[in-house]
Amino acid sequence: MYKAILYKEWLKIRWAVLGYIIVLLGFLTYIGLEVRYWFGMNDPISIWLMVIQKKILYYSAIKFLPVFAGIVLAVVQFVPEVVKKRYRLTFHLPISETRSLLFMTGICTGILLLFSVIYILGLTIIGGSFFPREITSSSLLTVAPWLLAGLVGYLGTAAIVIESSWIYRLAYALMFTPFIMKLFAESGYNEFQFSFGSYLLVSLFYTIIVLFPGYRLRKGSK
């Protein structure tokens, strides 16, 4: 049964997944080339010091990619379920709504984690080729909130799409956004060093928020 649902979800999201991987690899290549160009045009030490002292984030071009991926995934996964009331097909399958919803969001969470691995790998390769390991590891710590924003953005958007009432949708959209925005608030590297754990903890609550709109959808609440 779960394999069948995985199959169905894959059919919906596969183009978005492949598309995003291409976009991500494209951006990573761009960053790599750009950094290489800087090093070609300048004294390498000045680039290092610019990163360390001026806190220039050479990877900021991919800041919003994860949250973009999350939103797109939620849309391509759940909009087909909602239009023409196709959720009725899914909710009538002999599997509990809770399980199928959590499994569905679990699939895309897994895919976002896979995206994150590519993201981190890309930054590690770029960092490793041009910068000392301290700069590379700080880049990974700095992008952690952005990657988290991808997951939270996905789960929030999924809840908004599944929700049947426009007023609730608006309330969710307004209320889920401030937390996500805070994850982008950095002005330099490593600024979430001490609070990332707290942000992660709050994000855990996002993992089950789809169930309430799912329940409302199932029971025909307006």
Add this chain to the structure above:
Amino acid sequence: MENVIECINLTHYYGKKLIYKDLNFTVEKGKIFGILGKNGTGKTTTINILMGFLRPTGGKCYVLGEESHNLNPQTRVKIGLLHEGHVCYEFMTVAQIEKFYSRFFPNWRKDLYFGLIDLLGVTYDHKISNMSCGQRSQVALGLIMAQDPELMILDDYSMGLDAGYRMLFIDYLIDYVRENNKTVFMTSHIIQDLEQIIDDTIIMGRQKILLQMPIKEFLGSFHQYHFNVNGRLPDLDYDDTVANWESLKNHYTVYSFKAEGDVKTYLENKGVSIKDFHETSMNLEHAFIGLTGKY
């Protein structure tokens, strides 16, 4: 006889708007049950409640012994749903959707599904979103037949189908249902189709059930009488005798469950002098309109 569906004092409001109050009906095992009613009488509401996608404001609705909006996943295996517009996972192909559903149902009957598909002459890698409405209806029917459910709930199967597909659909459905002793609950806006299929019916009026009886009994006991009068006739009341009436100039039509003689006597007692009193026969659609009125 075992009841597959049992609705007790079913009441529903949308906000403050009452759809109906204290609806009671049952559907017996092995029967094909049709629900008729004009737009806005709550047909869709009832179907939504039965399918489990709407929680009634009041009353209970049991399907296979469980509350319809809180069905056990295992019970859902025994219920086949055909959604309005033959909605299915259109992003799948003919073969993909079969592969998908087969994983969920233990008694999956692949042969029934592909039997229907083969009639369409489409290839198995044909995407459902590229199919016509009629072709899609066959896919949807094939899927619930293959599911081998005890109860089938069909929401307006005829929507968007031309006459040919409608007949094809019904032929296959009847054949399948009779052969496998299935229970069916259905609606359609094409009433004449239902006449040949359904055993039992409820006819819904505004906020209430107008009648529930086997369809043969309804057609046998509901009459249409015509007569002419001289001059003007006072408005008739709706009562035991007059279920409905209409007039065009001095030509009158009265619908009634009473026999010809009773109606004639009833009218004469009202002091009406009538000419050319006679009964004409009705099909289901005609009788339905006769009972519920044209407006």
Add this chain to the structure above:
Amino acid sequence: MIAKISRYAILLIIVASLSIILPELYWMLFNKPIYKPTVYYSTVLDDFIYTQYTDKNNKIYSDLKDNTYDRKTFETMVPFSFYYDLEKWGILPESVKGLQITPKFIRYNSQVLRITPRDLNTPLISLNPLIESQSDFARLEMPGELFRIDQKIEFITALDNSVNDSMSEIYNQALIDQGFCFPVKIIAGNPTTRKSFDEGYFIVDAQNSVFHLKKVKGQPRCIKTDIPSNLNIRTLIIREHSRKEFYGLIVTWTDEVYMITYDNYSILKLPTEGYHADDMALLLSINPLHKLISYSDSREMKCVLLDNDYKVVNRYHSSWTPKEEWISSKVAAILFPFDIETQSRNSDYKYLKVNFNGITSLIGILIALLATFFCKRFVYRDELTNNWFDFVIVAVSGIFGAIAVLFIRPEPWD
């Protein structure tokens, strides 16, 4: 059941969001700037003198006896701070308090050093350039490598991003020879070429000893200083100055400030009572006659004037209504039981910190509870007993919870 829990998760997220956003919006409406005085010491009046904005476009120039001046007069009373203007006007005195002055003399004998809370609370990548301190050339130059120092010192060449082993070994040995004990606790320097000479780095080792490392003619010069190891050093701020009076300042975790002098690294405690490094900006301004230390936060400012022998000559204290006592703060404390702080002007780090507003917020909570009850009971006619936890949420989070539970209503649960 899980759907019910899911709703509570949503409510919690909404409460968190509102407790970030609503106080932010509130203060966007009601916050006012705090106009702190800028304090100088007038050699003419022999007393403190200050400028202060009274509102956005009104700046006053005043002494402590409430005499106000125009800008030009004011500047003539503080010649060491405004000598360039005075010189332009041709009225720079030839001597002040018997001291012969020229613009060059003043410039040479003046220094300004500032420590803000942000300087102490900012993430830093600990890779530093070791600049040649005795170059053959007039200007300082960035070296071709940075060094990391933790379990050992390593120089990384930028050209090929690789460790320069031989150089690392030489420096490592120099540290070890001085009795340096890895790992490193603190490293502080002033890694810029925009200064006249370089003093390298002050490094605190595992045993809290302070070492001074610099590069002289390409070779390490490492000195173990006599700075006491029990100072509990938080950070060092190194600022080279041609006067070569001190290397910089030490700030300890107990909020004491010391000066590291050129006199064999002997330290000198500055009189900074009441200084709090996490909230206060500290300014040390030095002119040919005095050293003025001023430190302030959002509620008060303290200034201490020292003479050239570091004896306290005069003190100044000024305070103003702290933000916590504003009416708008009191209203906020009633309205919001708490707020979530995500960033601070005193730090570059991001937080997710809950600040409780104290006992007065019970009033707001009570109002929120009543409003919630009224709405649920009489307007929505919701089921109350099955959703009692909604009231717990409101009792804890006041207005935030009330908005959340009234917007996202409970379902008829199965």
